[in-house]
Amino acid sequence: MNYLTEERKNALASEYVLGTLHGRARIRFQRLLMQHRSLRHVLWQWESRLNSLGGGLAAVPPRPELWEKIQQQLGFNTAELPANVVRLPQASATPHKEQPANNSWKWLTGAATAAALVLAIFLAMPQSPSERLSTQIAVVQGEKAQALWSIELGKNELVVTATVNFKALPDQDYELWMIAADGRPPVSLGLLPKQGKLILQRNAILDQVKIAALAVSQEPLGGSPNGQPTKVLYTTEIVTI
């Protein structure tokens, strides 16, 4: 902490806010922020100072869809989905005349409906085709095929959302794993949110091996103590849409 004179604190905080603090220096600064309250105050002062500069720009109205997307992401209007969102699961729910009558197929239909609903929500978000040629998603389902988490695998990050169906046990964390097809030990992708949405850094390994499945394990708080899943609860596959 010695090297953090007032002058040094200000130099680091100001460049952090400006965006010119890079690489290891930036990561080190973020760690110092967690440790030192006084540094946080210096940072806030800089945020307050520099970010008033934004006032100089004239407002540009975003497209109206943006508010819809925010609401969807926050799960505000799941009960009252707009017409274009409802249409898709209805269409995919009856693709063929012959619905399987056998009870053993019921779970599968349920799963398909749940997946279709989630797909519909993602499809309803307008995306430019050049921006995201293919989107990968996965839905983690519980015993009754209820969707517990949705996972959108982006280029650089995984956007994971816990649904209202998911009820966390107290004092437990839930960890996401990649199961590779080549039989190597599962690779942790990070802890899952217990509610709402969380963005996880995309582990580079996802692009380097063939993925057999994703798995969710139940772990003590803070995640797996030994780097391997403690109790695997669910598995799911990644779907490319």
Next chain:
Amino acid sequence: MNSNQDALRLLSATAQGDRLAFEELYKHTAGKLYAISLQMLRRRELAEDAVQEAFVRIWHNAGEYQQEKGSVLTWMTTIVRYRALDMLRATKSRRESDEDVEEAEDENSPEKELYTERDRVLIDRCMSLLEGQQREMIQLAYFRGFTHAEVCEHTGSPLGSVKTWIRRGLERLKRCVEA
């Protein structure tokens, strides 16, 4: 909503889970935040993604606002800028085109009032007191999210000088704001 007090009322209601207040806050601030994000990311989709992420964070973290972090809109700007900077860092091939920046702009932006007038006038005045080149470098970093190396490329000044100019410029800004 035309003052920081109004914004504070909406933010505090948002922290209590009031969706209508959150929507109202969005209506009054989204244009400003989108303008900032668009300047940095230069592409409509990316800029909207950053604003979307920012509002999701604002919804979840509304209770963490403190006056010490600036006016409500300044705090929201902080969140959008950090998100946009993260996205710039993540995007290897940045800003291939500038096609989307020419947006219709509303000159009579009512949101201007939301940055407390005093803060905004002060920072603008202090910026204007910097030497031309120093001001330009800080503006490039602030509004465009440029790295030192990019500022160096853009201005033709050596990297070492860019770093020094920006650092000294920020020191001068601090002295000026606090004077």
